[in-house]
Amino acid sequence: MTGIETRCVTPGYEPVALAFAEIISSYGGGASACVYVDGEPVFDAWGGLADSRTGRPWSADTLTVIFSCTKGLMSLLAARLVEEGRLDCDLPVTAYWPEYAAAGKQDTSVRDLLSHRAGLSAPGTSLTVDDIVDWERMTALLAAQAPLWSPGTGHSYHFITHGWLIGEVLRRVTGQSIGALFAETIANRLAVPAWIGLPAGKQPLVARIDVGESFEIGTDTFIRESSDWIGRGLTLGGALPPTLASPTGGFNDPRLQAAPIPGAGGIANARALARIWSAAVTETDGVRLLADETIRRATVPQSSGAPVFHEPEPWMAWGTGFQIDSPARRYLTPHGFGHDGAGGQVTFAEPQLRLSFAFVTNQMEEADPRAQALVDALRTVPEIRRRIESCFVS
Template structure:
């Protein structure tokens, strides 16, 4: 009897511990703010309704931004940067964007190609001789950026301790042996992509900068992009408290997502590691010292506005309205048109192609890069649109339809269609 009472007491305590804080935070008022240009009011309305209807998690914060024909037309945010402290999401709140960082890394590589310091079809070893170890001598820059180099199993655990020593990190990456014959298969290089890109950039860049330094000096500062690969400790006060689903809810979300089910099945059938879909240890990304390290695959910190502005420039022919050029139209055309082969593995499941480091959606004529938890950066050169969405609530929706982001994107296109019809 005493055992039963103790068990009941433990269960009740557990339930109260989990749910009482949620009930408390859910009573906080709904806050949304920002600006939209005439004609885009329905986007702001839908954004607020997402918070009112529970589509957006009330204890987290999100922001959505759009550039159209070079001008900012939507810049809205809502929710809380820290619901426990009652700290609302503000105009200058920044958050980690996970793999959307890869899009910024790919852009840095594209700038080097544009300036004649790098060639997509030359071997990596022609710039970085040590890379030729263990059968990697014929890997081209294109093969590396297209996730076909056989270096996908390198994890955050393998490299985290080396991020503070670029020379030691370069030695580790150079001697790593491919998991398959490079160029013969494709598998997402989740953590290694940005690290190899940065080491290659150090050799090809005349100033021998790291990728984070290059991004800051060549993109962020000249174009006013509030995005950081290596997040300064003094800016951490602008960072939110991340939140994510419980293990049970994560499992429920992944099982109910047909794209994730297919992804898991394909990995199981091909004998690839990671056949189970495990939630990312998101709490690791609450450590300021970790975010301060340069990991161009996943540690980038920025805003939806920053992503939308970058991709808005690329969608506008690579230049701002004032004529300041970020990238040539020729390179942008290569991203959209030079997709090689049929997507397989991760790309085939998502129905996208990898090209030169970007996700390319051929049917929608868009390119960019998503990030874990539902972060998005997209360029649409056909309609001259750049879109960014980030959230401090990390869901499983990166693989598939995101009920927070995709309706906002659809509403944006409806507004543009009406404006263009006038």
Template sequence: MSGIHGTVEERFQPVREAFTTAFEGRPRMGAALAVHHRGQPVVDLWGGVADARSSAPWTSDTSTVVFSCTKGIMSLLIARLVEAGKLDYELPLTDIWPEFGANGKDTVTVGDALSHRAGVSALRTSVGLAEALDWYAMTTLLAEQEPLWQPGSGYGYHALTHGWLSGEIIRRVTGKMPGKFLAETLADPLGAHLRLGVPVDHQTNIAHSEAAESLRESVRAQQAEGRPGEPNWPSAAMTLGSAFPQELVGSDAGFNRPDVRAAEFPGAGAVATARGLSAAWSSAIHDTDVTSRLDPAVLKQATEVRSEGEPVFPAPAPWPRWGAGFQLDSGARRYVSVEGFGHDGAGGQVAFAEPGLDLSFAFVTNWMEAGDDDRATRIVDALRKVVER
């Protein structure tokens, strides 16, 4: 394994130690970690391999697909639209997207769509990759579909479809595709390496993701949980039918494909460095030279609990809690404090902000695990001990 590189302020050395420990017994793993405190980088680390097939090392500028951490970034963008008075969480989605009201979905609000309550966590029609790459085909399917449950009556994780919901909200309000809006309003002003839709000829130094056996075991268990004669909707939420492997990646499949990285998948497809991801979260809670922190009143609305407890499709506890697109502190995902808000991602990615501590965090990796994966949790635990001193 390549060594650990980067910088850490002396006070945060325990965080470096926890990051280093995460590599033990994982020779094919690459990862990066960034922490901002009071708007300044205090941890900026990377190590391991970016592509185990060639032994290419993870460098300071290696980026990777951050999977559902993308949902958190989309939710930050929508919170900015609420702040600007261009959107409201209680607005019926049909006010900006009239077609979405078909088949009994006319009661869905923007907040419902963001908090996994829209009833369209999976598609009733199986689609292949070509259709999944077509923005207008996917948003049309979602708009026309009969919901899987009564919208607003419960929640079910919209693993991929959340992206077309949040992205279409952005497109309808701004007239811009979400990737362009992200670049213009957040990534470019901050100088953050954070992109949604990377042209094929610009896909350099992007890590190759691998599914560890723990993730494959988790997939097999989920597939086995389907009830005889009934669709396995949580499984379908990940694949859309035949568009993606259940693990989301394969040797040359899923989000390892150049055409998938080039498309806009706001539910799972952002490509970022840990440094860029942490900077984006820091900007939500700390003024910079080019951005202002999110208005506290809007942040309060965005982080109010909208979904919690057992989901519509039964899953074992602990269960997550959701605000308006933000994953909140819960037994399923612990942050440094109960005020933390952010989003994790498939395989071990975690990114969040802590407004009370003026702290942001991003851990990204190409070695995708599930089950008892505690890499990020141990690093967050170490960070908590540092700031509690």
């Protein structure tokens, strides 16, 4: 196991550093974690192995697949277009994507897509890797597919289809590919190493994903205890392994890393993600991504409670795209918003605290306590405790 390196540990944040050290010493693989407050980094650390096969250490520049944290980035893009008056979430999808009217989906709203109420949580046919790296193929298939339930009447997590659904709407609105839109709107403005569709020259920086035994067992149990549609949605009808990665396949495949798969395929490190989420709630490096009122509207609860297709509790909750505080994902306050990802990734922002948090790892574990341990440690920092307490003062 390699040691821990830090770029900053602001005085008072030592409990977070201790929690991170415990994570690195207790688990395989590697990780990075970063916290911003008032637009500045207060904690930034990394450690462990980027590749367990070769012993390559996790460095300051190591990147990793962030899985469904990518949905949070897509939700930021959508919210920004709403703020600019270019996207109306209450309009039907067909206002931007006419072909989507097929098979009785003409009344589906953009908000339905973002809040997992579209009825297309899984493909209606078995797919291959060749299919899912082809944007036009995937969006055409989803546009033609009949919904699995009446759109807007209930929710079920759109594991990976979510990205193509909202992504095609954003592409139609802007005329840009999702990778280009994300780069122009967010990544380049903040000068962060984050992509939806990895450039070829960056692949050597990407950590190799390892699937922990707990994740393998937990995923198998989850699929067996859930609706058949859950398994189909997670694997895209067999295109992906249930654990989303294998030694050479799934999201370890350079083809998937290079493809724009905005439901699960973003690649970044914790520093990049913390800076992005910081800019969502407070000016960071001269950039503010969303206004307070935009955040308020986008985090009004849209989907919570029991999903259409059975899956074990606890259940997640969403606003308009953003994952909001719920029994399945606790933030520092009820006002936190962001998105987590398979195997342990967690990103979020706290508008009232002017804080952002990111933890990413290449060691996939189930019912993962790592990010929560960091969040719990963050609660003990005197400055953060004071800010949290002030949120509840009437």
